[in-house]
Amino acid sequence: MRHVVAALRFLFSALMLVAVTRSFVYDAAHGGDVWPWDWFGYFTNQNNLAAGFVLSFAGVLLLQGRRLRWLEYARGAVTVYIFIVGTVYWTLLAPITTPEIPWTNAIVHGVMPAYCLLDWLLVGDRAPLRYARLWVIFPYAVVWLGVTLTRGATDHWVPYPFMDPATGYASVSLYCGAIVVIATVVALLFWAASRWRGVLLRGSADGVVAEAPGDHRRDDRLAA
Structure with missing residues (x-):
């Protein structure tokens, strides 16, 4: 089963990379904005690539035990x-x-989110996450929001319409605040879900030494 799960992680990561590459090539060929500072500024592009990297790395470690x-x-x-x-x-x-390309859009906005969710809920190769470390979701999100809002106010580039300062900062703040609140609630639910050992590879994290400073085997038992 380890090989099947790892293969699925590699497969969906590769599928995502094909979709992102095809989208970039299409934009470049049709006069789209492919300046890296802009094109890779999209939350969608950044996090699909991040998900692909994390899934692939997790697949390699799974094969290595x-x-x-x-x-x-x-x-x-x-x-x-x-x-x-x-x-x-x-x-x-x-x-x-x-x-413009429905199948690439479906992969980055539908297939990858759905697969990552299922992988997290169903595959038990991770120990429970500590609620005290829920803060790990915030640094990247705060930096991305800060950079994006600063760009919107200076060079007027925004990745999504609801972040356009032209709609008023009250509206932008409302949308961004709502997304932060939703992300926090979702993170709490995912942290709670990590306490369920999953259906596939159930208990595979037990007894495996965590290879990170200050985080030892007891994390498998004391996650709260």
Whole structure:
């Protein structure tokens, strides 16, 4: 079963990379904005790539029978981010946008969020996450929001319509605040879900030494 789970992680990571690459090539060929500072500024692109990296790394460690504690927290954070990608797209953006390449859009906004969620809920190769370390989801999100809002106010580039200062900072603040609150609630639920050992590879994290400073085997038992 380890090989099947690892293969699925590699497969979906590769599928995501094909979709992101195809989207970039399409934009470049049709006069789209492919300046890296802009194109990779999208939360969707960043977090699909992050999810692919984390899943692939987790797949390699699974095949080796190893567990890195910091990677489990990275998986938890990335799963929160990619879930937000799918939720925000299908609730706020899908009704007002028409994707130029439907299949790539479906992969980065639908397939990857769904797979990452299922992988987190069903595969038991991670120990429970400590609530005291829920803060790990915030640094990246705060930096991304800060940079994006600063750019919107200076060079007027924004990745998503609801972040456009032209709509008023009250509206922008409301949307961003709501997303932060939702992300926090989702993170709490995912942290709680980490206490369920999953259906696949149930208990595979037991007895494996966590290879990170200050995080030892007792984390498998004392996660609160």
